[in-house]
Amino acid sequence: MDQAKQLVLALKQNNKSHVGYGLQQESEALVSHILQNMVKSSLPRFKPKMKNSKDSMRYREEGNQRFVSGEDIEAIESYTKSLAYADSPELMAYAYANRSAALYRKQLYEECLIDINAALSLDYPASKKKKLQERGQNAMSAVMKRTSKSNGKLHGMNRIENNHSSDTEPKEKCASDSSVENDVCEKFTLIPDMGFEMAALERSLTESNITCDVKNCSINSLDCKTSRDIEIPEYLANEGLPQLAYGPSKEAPSASDGVQITYSEKFGRHLIATKAFKPGDVIAAEKPFASVIYAERYYTHCNHCLSKCYNLIACPNCPMALYCSNHCQKLAWAAAHQIECRIISLLPNLLNVDEDKIRMLTKIMRLLIMVTQNGMLIDELRKDTEIAESNSDSRTAGFTDDGKLDSFNSRSALSLATNMTSRPLIGISAFACISSLAVLLLAVETDFFKKKFSLAELKDVSMYADIPFCGAIMLRACVIMSSNCFSIQQDPGIKSGSGLYVLHSLQNHSCAPNTFRHFEGLTMITRALEPIAVGEQIFTCYGTAHGCMPRNERKKRIMEEYFFECECPACYNDWPTYKEILENHIGSITKNKDLVQKLKPFKKKLLKNKYDIHAVKSIIEILHEETTKPCEEMIHAVQFLKSYYLGVDLTAA
Numbered sequence: 001m002d003q004a005k006q007l008v009l010a011l012k013q014n015n016k017s018h019v020g021y022g023l024q025q026e027s028e029a030l031v032s033h034i035l036q037n038m039v040k041s042s043l044p045r046f047k048p049k050m051k052n053s054k055d056s057m058r059y060r061e062e063g064n065q066r067f068v069s070g071e072d073i074e075a076i077e078s079y080t081k082s083l084a085y086a087d088s089p090e091l092m093a094y095a096y097a098n099r100s101a102a103l104y105r106k107q108l109y110e111e112c113l114i115d116i117n118a119a120l121s122l123d124y125p126a127s128k129k130k131k132l133q134e135r136g137q138n139a140m141s142a143v144m145k146r147t148s149k150s151n152g153k154l155h156g157m158n159r160i161e162n163n164h165s166s167d168t169e170p171k172e173k174c175a176s177d178s179s180v181e182n183d184v185c186e187k188f189t190l191i192p193d194m195g196f197e198m199a200a201l202e203r204s205l206t207e208s209n210i211t212c213d214v215k216n217c218s219i220n221s222l223d224c225k226t227s228r229d230i231e232i233p234e235y236l237a238n239e240g241l242p243q244l245a246y247g248p249s250k251e252a253p254s255a256s257d258g259v260q261i262t263y264s265e266k267f268g269r270h271l272i273a274t275k276a277f278k279p280g281d282v283i284a285a286e287k288p289f290a291s292v293i294y295a296e297r298y299y300t301h302c303n304h305c306l307s308k309c310y311n312l313i314a315c316p317n318c319p320m321a322l323y324c325s326n327h328c329q330k331l332a333w334a335a336a337h338q339i340e341c342r343i344i345s346l347l348p349n350l351l352n353v354d355e356d357k358i359r360m361l362t363k364i365m366r367l368l369i370m371v372t373q374n375g376m377l378i379d380e381l382r383k384d385t386e387i388a389e390s391n392s393d394s395r396t397a398g399f400t401d402d403g404k405l406d407s408f409n410s411r412s413a414l415s416l417a418t419n420m421t422s423r424p425l426i427g428i429s430a431f432a433c434i435s436s437l438a439v440l441l442l443a444v445e446t447d448f449f450k451k452k453f454s455l456a457e458l459k460d461v462s463m464y465a466d467i468p469f470c471g472a473i474m475l476r477a478c479v480i481m482s483s484n485c486f487s488i489q490q491d492p493g494i495k496s497g498s499g500l501y502v503l504h505s506l507q508n509h510s511c512a513p514n515t516f517r518h519f520e521g522l523t524m525i526t527r528a529l530e531p532i533a534v535g536e537q538i539f540t541c542y543g544t545a546h547g548c549m550p551r552n553e554r555k556k557r558i559m560e561e562y563f564f565e566c567e568c569p570a571c572y573n574d575w576p577t578y579k580e581i582l583e584n585h586i587g588s589i590t591k592n593k594d595l596v597q598k599l600k601p602f603k604k605k606l607l608k609n610k611y612d613i614h615a616v617k618s619i620i621e622i623l624h625e626e627t628t629k630p631c632e633e634m635i636h637a638v639q640f641l642k643s644y645y646l647g648v649d650l651t652a653a
């Protein structure tokens, strides 16, 4: 048997627990072996995607064509690409100016003004400035009109300050005396030329002394949200921030004090209710330990906070990372991008645009960067790994010294389920190759290991213990992330990235879960979908809801991706899909006169006010008590509850 296969088998067979710890030595041996072979073989040349005028002009032209055909949103995306690839102030200015035209036509006037200011502050040709300024005046009038009409708060203002306005620039005189309009003028003054700021920006990024603290990065990234404010429906804004039912748990502060971490052979670690939950109660609220944007959202969403943004600004070095604000850009640089910047632009050429591999590589590299704080804490991580590996208790694996599962602690993050024993050899081997490639790129392309190595230096990789150590951490990251990551959906139906949420990763799956999740910024919030009694397990759904997928398909997917046989009530009893239930009125209560009578007052309340969420919760409680599933009315009621918190149109529910 060849050596690599033996090493993979050792990883599967020596697996001491189902969680992340206990495999460091075996993982290092496997990664070292692959690395050694990679270094010996003739690797393709690492050729990065760089900013360049040809691509910038090509995307601008693409944007122009889309603009002419009336496809404004698509044009905005093309102009954003043009901006990302621009390698001169002039090309950047063109991209901003053209994007402002599409934004103007889309009636996104505030965003339009931001881009006009950006173009004017760069090298926009003097001969074309007049037209741009005219557009700016028109956009400004439209904003003023809109603002005085609503007399409300103006959204999106921070970004103009964050991005390109300058306090030192003279402000244009206001045409009106009204205080709202004065405010508008203050925020949206068209600025004259400010010169090219790229060098200054780069300097400020490099010199930035923002510490790489996961907790703070996440909190700050929420602060930068401006466009989100507009999108949250008023009824939700009035609800205030979601509060954990019963307050935070002492053992797992991101969870409610009404749940407990438990372990069993059958379920591994999981969450059990120790107090009763009502529909809508918040069971957990958590920011991600690490999150990454999906490549298909590079030019529509902020690389750091993952929010949708029409005014993305570009990383000065690479054409792949764009941000909603300078604030997010600085946080991203400090947290991980200073290392990743070089690598992400290599991947498309290196991995032949295999999206799954690129996605996994970016995720594991991000996790490594976070757990070692940009490579500064490798020794500390090594010591901590030893402490963590000495705990053989599956329930408390990865708990901190003060006995907590901490959402922002590396030890806790690296303790999540790996499914190593159940994985096919080929899957582990593929992950080992991706991890070896990732650590090799870090060693030869960045200063992550304090210096840049040449390939020749790495012929005997055992001389540099940090390299196989970090490669092995990334191998663990592969298996952890493939079993635990959640897609992040800040806007219903739009998955903008993927996040590792430590506490949420302890939730097991059911195709008929008793909870649902939604996002506020990067924070994931889990709420009870129906009453949950003391002693019941908290279940989430891993993307195979019984209503939308037939049983065989669900079971196959769950087995292939999560390695267990789903025995939830929907699978066990082969419940029909939503379509079948609704078409055939399965479990309908219409013939149960008493129950219909009981629900009447709440339905009346809802007819009066479709946002009366208390009435919906009462209906769910009554149906939960008095019907068996599947039940047509229950489907409507829980759909309504979900839609309410997801902020989607309630009339469609």
Ligand SMILES: C[S@@+](CC[C@H](N)C(=O)[O-])C[C@H]1O[C@@H](n2cnc3c(N)ncnc32)[C@H](O)[C@@H]1O
Residues within 6 Å of the ligand: 018, 266, 267, 268, 269, 270, 416, 417, 419, 483, 484, 505, 506, 507, 508, 509, 510, 561, 562, 563, 564, 565, 566, 567
């Ligand atoms: C995100 S983790 C959930 C927490 C996990 N039980 C643990 O021990 O950390 C996903 C893994 O948990 C296990 N799992 C999830 N739902 C399960 C269920 N309903 N029954 C049995 N195992 C389940 C599977 O091994 C799955 O790959």
